[in-house]
Amino acid sequence: MDHCCREIRGEFTGASSPSTSSPGVASTAIPQPMEGLRDPVPPPFLSKTYDLIEDASTNHIVSWSRGNNSFIVWDPQAFSSSLLP
Structure with a gap:
């Protein structure tokens, strides 16, 4: 996979883990305010x-x-x- 095409996940609370999401599928988790x-x-x-x-x-x-x-x-x-x- 090209270096430019990697997806970044888990940047906000409630983000799905890479093991449970399919590549190219958007996460349905709702971002939560930081503590x-x-x-x-x-x-x-x-x-x-x-x-x-x-x-x-x-x-x-x-x-x-x-x-x-x-x-x-x-x-x-x-x-x-x-x-x-």
Whole structure:
């Protein structure tokens, strides 16, 4: 089988195992939310990312978009070397 034609299975909870599915047949399992998504507190990485973007002193590196519904990394090198660590 060509390397490009392999199917990937089991990427979400409830996925059928390779031994029980037939090649080329779609799984009928319904994806389920990951554990912890319904917690009342956001995961730490979301809080830390929000704090980085919200900090006005880092606006030359990363800031909110005009619509405040996404963020823009203006300087990827500085973002990865000084803010992420």
